[in-house]
Amino acid sequence: MKLPIQDNEFLFLLSSVTIVIVLEVLSIIGLHIPQPYAPFVFAAFIIGIGHGVLLNGIKAIFKLKFSSINLLMTIAVVAAFYLEEYPEAAVVIVLYVLGERLEDIGLENSKLALNQLVSIAPKTAFVKSENKNVPVNAIAVGTIIQVKPGEMIPLDGKIISGETTVDEAAITGEPIPKDKHQGAILFAGTLNKDGFVEMETTTLSTDTTFAKIIRLTFEAAASRSDTQKFIQRFSQFYTPIIIAMAVLIFAVPVFILQLDFDLWLKQAITLLVIACPCALVISTPVAIYAAIGNASAKGALVKGGKYIEAMAKIKAIALDKTRTITYGTPIVSDIFPLNGTSRGELLACTAGTEFFSEHPLAQAIVTASRAEGFEPHKAESFKSIMGKGATAKCLVCTDKTVFVGKLEFIREYHEISEDAEKIVEKLATEGKTSVVVSFGQGVDGIIGLTDAIKPDSVTAIKELQALNIELIMLTGDSEKAAHYVANSIGIKKVYGDLLPEHKSEKMSALLKEYGSVAMVGDGINDAPALASSTVGIAMGAAGSDTAIETANIALMNDKLCLIPLLIRLSKKTLLRIKTNTIGAIAVKMVFIALAFMGYGNLVFAIAADVGVTLIVILLSLNLMRFENK
Structure with missing residues (x-):
């Protein structure tokens, strides 16, 4: 994980955490800041670093918003300060703020592939008729623009003179540049490698394939998965329950059993700290962002976290023949x-x-x-x-x-x-x-x-069958042609001579039979079946408005072998989320049990909470490196 070391605020936060931890260690071995300076020194750290948390916690008290994590942390800090556990109070707040910042960094890094799309988008283009650079949002359709070697192509269009090689990795994920001649289609956001070309624009800047990818990918990031929604709903109930448990762990021993006030207040504080659901809340979005970023980098545009989850549960896939399995x-x-x-x-x-x-x-x-x-x-x-x-x-x-x-x-x-x-x-x-x-x-x-059958179709079909996915061909082509292609690549169930509405009817029947079914097609005559499937996957979506708009997942580079990758990546993502969640809950249960038994340790609780959060972030970000092995 890359940390933004150039961020002055983050450097200040790291420095503060280091100082507070050193002071806490010195306190443990008996070296204390002398009175009356200690409370002021640690109060400076608490207010300087955690003022935002404290303000939000106070607001939550007045609003009676007991689901607020900030309220939980505010109670813990105030109670620790009351016990004159000044180093512990400072450690609680600075490590909590550090954990929050690490969560932000985790999301920023997992969205890196998406942010890179925005950063490479050209802002101007050289218009031939005006002999100067013009902002891309002011260029009309049909304008002749010039693109030099080494420049990014600013708008969608077609070559009217010249020839070149274009790196289309930003659109298709395909690493091998393509030769482009007169009449060839060019996409905004791709790199003109070695030739001077003049091109006629075919779309406005807001309608380019590149712009749609950026918009839809960020919309996908904002579209929460079912697991993420559940975790967020869970945390709304979880925090009040933990606060109630902390009250019980303090009130019962002190007021009913007449045990030591300070000891059980410290146990209640420890419970509040370790129960903070940071790792639980962050585990799903970081993993989902990382998976979407990985897929985007390989040429698969996934329109939301729920489709990552859905791909992991697919039991059958229906495939069109023409322009999906074959070239068309x-x-x-x-x-x-x-x-x-x-x-x-x-x-x-x-x-x-x-x-x-x-x-x-x-x-x-x-x-x-x-x-x-x-x-x-x-x-x-x-x-x-x-x-x-x-x-x-x-x-x-x-x-x-x-x-x-x-x-x-x-x-x-x-x-x-x-x-x-x-x-x-x-x-x-x-x-x-x-x-x-x-x-x-x-x-x-x-x-x-x-x-002709695409070379990667046979490989993709074998990989899908190895994943125990049932494969069905739905095509408008003749039964004979459909069966010949199906037999060539190993598909057993074949339905030919289907009109678009017939494909949709077949999809309804397949959904009843298998439960979760993906549809793979070219996004034009397959639109009804794509829309009614569990997950609609459009092939060769680059330049196809219908495909990008209709499908839940668009394969920009026309590669069927991306589908097994998406299924494996989705399964890995769900497994990672479950592992993160179970691990975080297990650690919390151990410290909660220790707190109930009176053996809770505030410093260890803080270290465990931040440590689990950091581990969850690192494991989730590792999904960015997942490959189809």
Whole structure:
């Protein structure tokens, strides 16, 4: 834990604590500040360091607010001063104030990742038309701004000239910089590494993805978890009970059993000090802040502490297929040259025809052809037949007319061989799309395309299954395509051909079956299911307003493998909170029992209270370093 040593107030507090403890130790071994100076010296420390606590305690007395921790500490200090235990009275107040400051430091450190987001946000941008830096909040959508190498990108937009490499770790948590060319999307708060670019802004400063992350993350920090709410409610009842117990531990021995007044007053004070619920109150928020900060640093935006708790209790996860398990863009997976056609000729001729089309399947074939070293053949007379296919005349292959499209489209012009029928059928059973090609004499080749599975999807699925999470696929894609992808990655339960409302209905059924169910989707057509699930998780949320607004957790870097990490982190966080709480209560019970037996020691009680608080803070902050092992 980093302490703010540059903070003069904190240095003064540490110095005061050191002096008071030294004076207390000297007092224990028989070296005292002589009278009449002792009460004034220690009163100076008490008032100088603890005036805020004492004032709040006095206010609580007048308001009859017996749940106030400050009231508890004020009673302890006044009673210790009455007993002429001046060093103990000073130690009580300065260590309590130190504990309070350490709690603040714990929260500040656990929110460090969030504060860093704010600190790196650019405040101005260089506007080309004005040839000067302008505050980002005064820049309109559509403004051309310039970004030099090494500068932070100030607003969301797209490159209109230049190329560069951009570090997007602040948005996605992805450590590897991405190459950006003309037309590429840029996010505010990311770092322009090595190129000069001009970009056109697409959002206002208040609407950038970066601004939304900052706003939602701080809202998440303010959104209390169920455990945190319970602890705070508990402390409201706990403090009055402790005050009542302290009154009993003093009144019964003194007024009923006629035992020593000062001894049992000291035991009552000891009870008040050790019972202070600092460690209990601080254990949950520091742990939750640390977990949210850890997740944010890795590219997962968690919208509240309650979702950290909810992830730890998830029994099943429903996943969309497209853009969640798969990339959502088609790639060529199979190439079947037929009728004596070579692989190169099939690809180059088909790509030459598809070159004129903007359809994703067509562009995938062009990309595949170039990737294998076959430049698309020049063609002319391109004609698209809606929903069926396209034709064009190849200028390289002796003016061949190329027919490209569905099997039924080719059948309208040429006979289809049995081999071609079987290939198309086989590709269909694998959930793949067939593009049938003819050069004028039957079928000359078939190209199979599929939606490629993300490399980390298989790993993520295995990790989730190892955590005993039931996995279900809910997709709007065809049953065949859904089953093929599901079988490839090991998912057993599959529901295909689902419209958005059908996904929501399935989610309701899954909630009844499993109790706690997360939904993972791209945040667009999955919005109803995301909203109705226990925890909605949006994939690839960078730049997607719908995903960021709808989901409870947004994975900014499009990585499915973050979900097992979130589940493990959530389980670790809940375990840490329980451990902290049980440990703090155990220490308090020991000292409370000693106080009831008349063996309570005020100095040890103070040391134990501050020590437990510090341990709780350190253990909670350690969640910032949690990794998915």
